[in-house]
Amino acid sequence: MKKIFIITFIVILFVLAFAFYKLVFSQKEKTILQMTEDEAFYLEDVRIFGNHMNLSGCLDTKLDSDLSLILKSDEDEFVIDSTFSSNDGKTCFSLSDKNNEGINLDELNEGKYLLLVKNTVEKDEYFYTIENSTDYKTLEYYTITKNNKNNKIDFKSVTDEDLNKNYIEFNIKDTKLPSDVYDITIDPGHGGYDPGASYTLNGKTYNEADLTLMVSLLVKKELEDLGLKVKLTREDDTGLYYYGENGRADIPNDVKSKFSISIHLNSDYGIMSYGGVEVYTPNDVNYDLASLFAKNIGQIVGYSKKATDKVSNGIYFQYFTSRDIEDSRKEAIEKGNKPYDIKEGAPYMYMIREVGGKQTYAYVDGRNEDVGINKYYDAIQVAEPYLLEIAYINYESDLYKILNNTDEFATAISNSMKEYLKIS
Numbered sequence: 001m002k003k004i005f006i007i008t009f010i011v012i013l014f015v016l017a018f019a020f021y022k023l024v025f026s027q028k029e030k031t032i033l034q035m036t037e038d039e040a041f042y043l044e045d046v047r048i049f050g051n052h053m054n055l056s057g058c059l060d061t062k063l064d065s066d067l068s069l070i071l072k073s074d075e076d077e078f079v080i081d082s083t084f085s086s087n088d089g090k091t092c093f094s095l096s097d098k099n100n101e102g103i104n105l106d107e108l109n110e111g112k113y114l115l116l117v118k119n120t121v122e123k124d125e126y127f128y129t130i131e132n133s134t135d136y137k138t139l140e141y142y143t144i145t146k147n148n149k150n151n152k153i154d155f156k157s158v159t160d161e162d163l164n165k166n167y168i169e170f171n172i173k174d175t176k177l178p179s180d181v182y183d184i185t186i187d188p189g190h191g192g193y194d195p196g197a198s199y200t201l202n203g204k205t206y207n208e209a210d211l212t213l214m215v216s217l218l219v220k221k222e223l224e225d226l227g228l229k230v231k232l233t234r235e236d237d238t239g240l241y242y243y244g245e246n247g248r249a250d251i252p253n254d255v256k257s258k259f260s261i262s263i264h265l266n267s268d269y270g271i272m273s274y275g276g277v278e279v280y281t282p283n284d285v286n287y288d289l290a291s292l293f294a295k296n297i298g299q300i301v302g303y304s305k306k307a308t309d310k311v312s313n314g315i316y317f318q319y320f321t322s323r324d325i326e327d328s329r330k331e332a333i334e335k336g337n338k339p340y341d342i343k344e345g346a347p348y349m350y351m352i353r354e355v356g357g358k359q360t361y362a363y364v365d366g367r368n369e370d371v372g373i374n375k376y377y378d379a380i381q382v383a384e385p386y387l388l389e390i391a392y393i394n395y396e397s398d399l400y401k402i403l404n405n406t407d408e409f410a411t412a413i414s415n416s417m418k419e420y421l422k423i424s
């Protein structure tokens with residue numbers, strides 16, 4: 001009798017010890033994925049503009065509690081700035097309506113993360129996976145070079161067969177930048193068959209194409225001094241195609257650069273000469289970078305007095321109005337071309353609109369063979385494009401500065417990038 005009691009006691013002791021062990025260690029043993037709910041969010045949209053990623057998605061259930069979008073690894077939890085809304089029995093998240101906002105990909109730490117939604121109910125945390133319902137199952141991004149270092153971010157959709165779960169992973173590793181990947185593209189406007197605007201000063205005629213190249217070569221050098229890898233669309237007086245193999249608008253995305261900066265000189269033929277800088281921006285962006293360009297170049301030549309398309313001092317956004325679209329349609333038909341599907345509000349300048357792909361309503365889709373095809377007209381991962389009219393070629397005090405203080409313009413542009421990208 002006593003023996004049985006002892007054995008029973010020992011068995012109970014073992015059971016209790018095992019239960020205690022399970023209780024203490026089970027949390028650790030569970031992978032993040034095992035902790036997630038059965039129901040999953042689905043990703044509806046993903047895009048990368050410059051160095052920012054934007055995401056949106058939904059869950060077919062209404063959740064009213066404290067929700068956040070997170071990147072979670074074994075050790076780390078990174079909260080993504082996001083907005084949740086609940087209606088029609090759904091719960092949806094989005095990041096920003098600005099193309100150049102969302103997740104700053106250059107600021108993520110190395111590691112392997114799951115993209116999850118965390119629901120905090122009182123003190124309990126519930127995690128939801130996010131299934132990728134978009135057409136873009138894998139994306140790769142090379143961070144901007146800082147201190148001679150780059151990370152490669154692999155965004156991919158993964159299926160765990162055992163747990164029957166689909167989820168999104170961010171795998172971030174230190175890497176060397178491949179030889180064909182660049183940080184920034186600088187595009188010296190015009191060239192070759194296209195000299196751009198010109199002006200004769202003291203008997204000498206200056207062409208826009210030569211002056212933009214002169215400035216761009218200096219900008220390249222200054223950006224390289226900051227450690228950035230810079231691609232020029234042309235390095236001499238070569239005439240470029242707009243689209244197609246080596247097309248000017250394709251180059252920034254061919255080399256996976258995060259920013260594309262076209263450098264031009266303005267010209268007006270009216271009675272009044274404006275002078276000063278005009279920074280042309282893409283649609284739906286915050287003006288953080290544009291403001292830096294305008295401020296720094298404006299310190300040399302002042303802000304342009306042009307009022308049309310003006311957003312604020314030195315910052316301009318020129319876009320297709322419904323009337324422009326109708327004019328363009330008529331012109332295409334007259335020339336025997338097929339009219340493009342131009343969206344109202346699309347940036348007017350092709351080095352902004354076409355470089356920015358889907359997010360800037362690029363439309364050169366190859367329907368007119370003689371125009372060519374922009375390989376990236378439908379792309380969701382693109383360079384963030386700007387066009388800088390750094391001064392007026394026919395405003396003599398501006399032209400003097402371009403000729404005599406060329407390096408000041410280069411420094412203004414490189415300092416803007418340095419400050420925006422927080423390069424120390």
Ligand SMILES: [Zn+2]
Pocket residue numbers: 189190196197208264265
């Ligand atoms: Zn130009």
